Amino acid sequence: MSTLPIIWKGDADPLAYEEARVGRVFNLRRPERYPLAIVKAREAAHVVEAVKIAIEKECRVSVRSGGHSWSVASVRDNAILVDFGDFHELTLDEDMGVVQVSPSTTSAELNAFLKPKGRMFAGGHCPDVAVGGFLLLGGVGWNARNWGTACEQVLAVDVVTADGRIVRADANDNSELYWAARGCGPGFPGIVTKYHLQTRPLVRAMRSSLYVYPTTKYRAVFEWVLKLTPTFDEETEIVMISTHPPGMDELHLMVLFISFKNDEDTAKHALQPAEDTLPSNPVLHWFCQETDLEKEYVGQAHANPAGHRYHCENAYIRDGEDVVSVLEKALTTSPSKETYTFWYPLAPWSRRELPDMALSLRADHYLAMYTICKDATGDKACRDWTKNIMDEMKRYSIGAYLGDIDLQIRTTKFWGDEQGRRLMDIRRKWDPQGVFCGYLDKGDRSGVDGLDNKLDG
Ligand SMILES: Cc1cc2nc3c(=O)[nH]c(=O)nc-3n(C[C@H](O)[C@H](O)[C@H](O)COP(=O)(O)OP(=O)(O)OC[C@H]3O[C@@H](n4cnc5c(N)ncnc54)[C@H](O)[C@@H]3O)c2cc1C
Known part of the structure; x- marks a missing residue:
């Protein structure tokens, strides 16, 4: 493993810290929230190390893939922010049409890679939305009214867990995490380091x-x-x-x-x-x-x-x-x-x-x-x-x-009743101490409890 690329709030040049804190954030409404450190991960081992440092220091971990969260959920007070901007992986199994992709890969990058190979992926409409946050949400991609949500093409995810292990989650192994990764949004009880996605033939x-x-x-x-x-x-x-x-x-x-x-x-x-x-x-x-x-x-x-x-x-x-x-x-x-x-x-x-x-x-x-x-x-x-x-x-x-939506302003119902309860149980089971920041609601309080999943008004 190479040396951990970490920038500590206390030690860094203020400009370098500020760039690492919000330089990759899309929304210009930048929050007054200040992470303890930013890890510019280049490999899965860096993500594991970041989680272990957070456990030792008893602080939380947040994640940024493409920085397109409207509420800038990646930037949290006193957390260690794992930024995937320098972490690149993109390989296609041409026989199976299955692509392995790192979370900061954007919709446009993924399709530029797939096109010469005669494949495509119905990712986010905006070119710069990254698969990391998009797929966890479900992902309303191209032609969703017919092709469904993009997360339905997720075959497996590689995940760093709250105790610092790397696991693969799919329909057979760690299937609870696989279930949650398709629709839990920005409250996933782990960090996805790689997606395995089914692509479709390129539309001519x-x-x-x-x-x-x-x-x-x-x-x-x-x-x-x-x-x-x-x-x-x-x-x-x-x-x-x-x-x-x-x-x-x-x-x-x-x-x-x-x-x-x-x-x-x-x-x-x-x-x-x-x-x-x-x-x-x-x-x-x-x-x-x-x-x-x-x-x-x-x-x-x-x-x-x-x-x-x-x-x-x-x-x-x-x-x-x-x-x-x-x-x-x-x-x-x-x-x-x-x-x-x-x-x-x-x-x-x-x-x-x-x-x-x-x-x-x-x-x-x-x-x-x-x-x-x-x-x-x-x-x-x-x-x-x-x-x-x-x-x-x-x-x-x-x-x-x-x-x-910005959960600091409004929370409402996001899942069916049964699925909402199951998701909160899975989150508590996989991250009982709240190592991961979870949903950014008003005051950043929801933590391990997650969201109520109740209609407002
Ligand atoms: C201009 C624009 C256009 C958009 N268009 C669409 C659209 O067409 N369809 C659609 O469905 N959505 C769309 N969105 C919403 C977008 O999908 C979400 O904002 C999504 O969170 C962006 O993903 P990201 O990785 O870029 O965000 P980030 O800000 O990097 O991440 C958001 C949150 O997701 C979680 N997360 C991200 N990566 C990981 C990871 N690797 N492991 C664990 N948790 C992670 C974290 O909680 C993080 O705080 C759009 C957003 C914008 C700003």
């Missing part, structure tokens, strides 16, 4: 159709896409985004269909029902335009600019609610030009039986608000708008996705 003809309307047409547009969705082609992702499109001063609704096919004709056929029925006079419109993951990543990076301040919220809407009315305010108002809000239908996946795993809560309709401002003067408007919308919307919700 990705095509998109786009329809942009003013928000004054909200009802007509939403009712159109809602009617289309249940029978729409199953290899097509559908999303409606409320945003200020480039070059437009007013808030608009963009309805985007992305089909994942292997030839032009099949893609056209899949996208045609939208083209045949579209509401009149879109302000911008294209049909079956050639695209690929790289192009989509560019768009995503533009929509989610680095160096900005983010407030994030979401809800699964109870099936059967009047979703057009429930989401109206969220999709027709906005606190800033940078903000965007999206409705993301999850059926038919939301109606399918799931593998036995922690991830267990979902609905046909998902709504997320990515509330964005350039500097701290915009924080209040963004925070108030987000809270106001959520206060009204949550009574129609069955809970939320752990990936798009």
